[in-house]
Amino acid sequence: MPGGTITLRNLTKRFGDHNAVDDISLEVHGGEFFSLLGPSGCGKTTTLRMVAGFEEPTAGQIILDGADVGRMPPNKRKVNTVFQSYALFPFLDVAENVAFGLRYQGCTRAEAKQRVAGALDLVQLTGYERRRPGQLSGGQQQRVALARALVLNPSVLLLDEPLGALDAKLRRALQVELKALQERVGITFLYVTHDQEEALTMSDRLAVMSNGRIAQLGPPRVVYEEPESAYVADFLGVSNLMDAVAAPGGDGTCRLTIGEFSLTSTCGSLRASGPVKVAVRPERVGIEAFVASGDNRVPAMIERTVFLGSSTQVVVRLAAGAGLQSVVRNDDPAAGWVAGTPIKVVLPPDALRVLANDGGTVEQIHEETLGDVAPVPA
Amino acid sequence: MAVTLPDATGAAGEELFAPSPAAGARTPPAAVRRSSIIARLRRRAVFLETFTWLYLIWSIIPIGIAVLFSFNSGKAQATWQGFSWRWYVTDPTQSVLHNAELHQAFVQTLVLAGLTTLITVPIGVAFAIGIDRWRTRTASALNFVMIFSFVVPELLLAIALFFVVTDLLHFLPLGTTAEVAGLVVWNLSWPAIVVRSRLVTIGRVYEEAAADLGASRLKALWRVLMPMLMPAIFASAVLVFAGVIDDFVIVEQLSSTAATQPVSVAIYSNVHGGLAGPALNALATLMLVISLVVAAIGYVGYRLMTRGERKNTAEALTTIAGM
Numbered sequence: 189m190p191g192g193t194i195t196l197r198n199l200t201k202r203f204g205d206h207n208a209v210d211d212i213s214l215e216v217h218g219g220e221f222f223s224l225l226g227p228s229g230c231g232k233t234t235t236l237r238m239v240a241g242f243e244e245p246t247a248g249q250i251i252l253d254g255a256d257v258g259r260m261p262p263n264k265r266k267v268n269t270v271f272q273s274y275a276l277f278p279f280l281d282v283a284e285n286v287a288f289g290l291r292y293q294g295c296t297r298a299e300a301k302q303r304v305a306g307a308l309d310l311v312q313l314t315g316y317e318r319r320r321p322g323q324l325s326g327g328q329q330q331r332v333a334l335a336r337a338l339v340l341n342p343s344v345l346l347l348d349e350p351l352g353a354l355d356a357k358l359r360r361a362l363q364v365e366l367k368a369l370q371e372r373v374g375i376t377f378l379y380v381t382h383d384q385e386e387a388l389t390m391s392d393r394l395a396v397m398s399n400g401r402i403a404q405l406g407p408p409r410v411v412y413e414e415p416e417s418a419y420v421a422d423f424l425g426v427s428n429l430m431d432a433v434a435a436p437g438g439d440g441t442c443r444l445t446i447g448e449f450s451l452t453s454t455c456g457s458l459r460a461s462g463p464v465k466v467a468v469r470p471e472r473v474g475i476e477a478f479v480a481s482g483d484n485r486v487p488a489m490i491e492r493t494v495f496l497g498s499s500t501q502v503v504v505r506l507a508a509g510a511g512l513q514s515v516v517r518n519d520d521p522a523a524g525w526v527a528g529t530p531i532k533v534v535l536p537p538d539a540l541r542v543l544a545n546d547g548g549t550v551e552q553i554h555e556e557t558l559g560d561v562a563p564v565p566a
Numbered sequence: 567m568a569v570t571l572p573d574a575t576g577a578a579g580e581e582l583f584a585p586s587p588a589a590g591a592r593t594p595p596a597a598v599r600r601s602s603i604i605a606r607l608r609r610r611a612v613f614l615e616t617f618t619w620l621y622l623i624w625s626i627i628p629i630g631i632a633v634l635f636s637f638n639s640g641k642a643q644a645t646w647q648g649f650s651w652r653w654y655v656t657d658p659t660q661s662v663l664h665n666a667e668l669h670q671a672f673v674q675t676l677v678l679a680g681l682t683t684l685i686t687v688p689i690g691v692a693f694a695i696g697i698d699r700w701r702t703r704t705a706s707a708l709n710f711v712m713i714f715s716f717v718v719p720e721l722l723l724a725i726a727l728f729f730v731v732t733d734l735l736h737f738l739p740l741g742t743t744a745e746v747a748g749l750v751v752w753n754l755s756w757p758a759i760v761v762r763s764r765l766v767t768i769g770r771v772y773e774e775a776a777a778d779l780g781a782s783r784l785k786a787l788w789r790v791l792m793p794m795l796m797p798a799i800f801a802s803a804v805l806v807f808a809g810v811i812d813d814f815v816i817v818e819q820l821s822s823t824a825a826t827q828p829v830s831v832a833i834y835s836n837v838h839g840g841l842a843g844p845a846l847n848a849l850a851t852l853m854l855v856i857s858l859v860v861a862a863i864g865y866v867g868y869r870l871m872t873r874g875e876r877k878n879t880a881e882a883l884t885t886i887a888g889m
Contacts, residue, residue: 242774262777275775279793288789292780340779 192376199248210400226397268337283317307339447508456542473514474534636847671832690757757802764798804864
């Protein structure tokens with residue numbers, strides 16, 4: 189079992205009378221890529237800063253490989269951080285930046301030189317030793333920040349939105365690289381991001397956070413496909429949310445009433461009854477001609493179609509009033525139908541997920557997933 | 567800035583009145599030509615330009631005349647009698663070089679400026695870091711006192727210091743010691759404010775990065791914060807140095823004999839005595855040159871030190887000009 193296990197026990201951080209982090213407990217295994225995912229203001233960065241040692245917990249414990257480090261100053265912890273702004277020292281060149289922390293590990297000059305070269309090789313920046321941070325591109329600065337932290341052989345690497353300042357294309361390339369790097373060095377990565385795509389593609393496990401608490405924790409596929417709440421469903425990618433009334437159906441299914449129409453669901457909280465939220469992903473919403481008939485089909489009207497490139501988005505409105513998004517193939521006949529065309533919407537039972545009711549309206553949930561500040565559209 | 571806005575509207579105006587190709591080919595309408603003349607006038611911003619030039623002439627000409635007559639070969643302040651270095655070096659008794667009083671004043675000014683800068687800047691830097699990084703009630707109280715001393719009239723402070731020195735602190739004699747003490751108090755807010763504003767710009771992330779990499783608080787301060795503060799420290803040294811050269815009120819109160827009078831006081835007392843003549847112009851010119859050189863060094867130095875940071879022209883100018 190490699191080192192680098194972090195256990196958070198009832199961790200709480202209060203600023204004034206606001207609970208930025210509200211009693212969270214979780215365990216990150218050694219060598220795991222673990223993400224904290226959530227909108228800004230959800231407490232993910234505060235959690236990371238407490239693990240790094242920049243903020244002192246109000247209550248609770250941070251246990252790193254068996255020792256409580258919650259009150260330990262940052263320079264004594266075997267964790268290193270890659271900052272969102274990189275925080276490279278502008279007056280030092282790349283090699284001096286990477287060597288900065290080695291002095292405190294009692295390295296000889298020759299050993300330091302060798303380790304700096306190794307770290308720069310790891311992030312493919314050999315040859316850039318004498319450049320200043322100001323002479324590097326954003327992606328290169330990000331690699332220097334990684335090398336500067338990794339050269340110290342930490343048990344855990346903390347990453348605070350490290351790709352946030354880069355453009356979309358570079359971000360996607362670096363996601364792959366970062367994951368490969370983590371597998372190569374084999375240390376624990378605790379990764380903070382508001383970008384669900386980043387968290388889903390790189391993490392072994394992730395925790396979706398909301399208002400200082402963990403909304404759901406698990407492997408990306410499980411959290412994505414089986415969201416436990418409307419909040420998680422809405423936050424993890426575009427998901428259609430609708431209000432419905434549930435009643436237990438036969439053979440473990442759930443009978444849903446949306447407006448005046450009755451549908452069957454075979455996934456989610458099937459034993460729910462009364463008002464619930466129902467989620468369905470756009471790629472599972474089928475569109476058929478109005479004359480089609482069968483189970484789980486409801487009448488609707490096309491509101492508009494948007495060409496997305498590889499697919500076409502069709503926005504429809506149910507007769508019951510709710511709006512839904514569907515994503516269809518470009519050669520699907522529905523892609524060519526004009527606004528106002530009456531149609532039937534197919535909501536397959538195994539795609540119609542019944543969610544425990546969070547209490548809020550659909551609009552309130554949307555607002556919550558946007559966080560304190562609306563994220564910049566990517 | 568004032569020029570670009572009319573330029574844009576002017577161009578838009580022209581386009582608005584532009585004739586269609588067919589009509590324009592035959593008769594260039596008078597309206598078009600008139601509107602383009604107005605646009606051109608507005609583009610030049612004649613009024614603003616004239617006013618700016620008048621202001622510059624009004625402020626520079628008196629200084630130019632004073633400088634010019636420091637090179638006059640005669641004693642007159644209004645008639646040009648030929649160029650000479652008489653009032654600087656060649657006159658055996660009255661030149662700045664040979665008149666002991668003026669010579670001494672010049673040295674005294676440089677001594678005061680040097681000593682005050684050496685003492686004020688380290689204290690001010692420590693002050694700024696203390697107030698900004700260790701936020702306590704004491705820190706905010708000190709900050710208030712500092713800003714208060716920034717707005718208090720200089721004469722009030724000078725007189726108060728005079729009484730403190732003569733009645734209370736007998737170990738602090740009038741003369742150079744008291745002058746330096748007073749100048750340090752008066753100029754302390756420069757480094758404190760300039761360095762603090764840079765601290766705010768830098769933020770805490772670099773110190774956090776240093777701590778994260780294993781540096782103790784003190785090591786982070788020394789290895790990371792200090793190098794990043796250098797431009798501000800340098801700029802405030804320039805400001806303090808230039809400020810002391812200019813100072814009159816405090817040194818006038820706290821100097822004792824003629825031997826501890828700096829240039830400003832010497833010029834003041836001699837203008838009323840009327841003895842030194844154009845040698846005073848020469849002395850003032852020397853001080854002007856030193857001020858300009860210090861300001862130039864400050865501007866160039868600040869730009870060199872903040873090289874690679876964005877938009878530093880305006881920042882360098884405003885920092886050196888004392889914001």
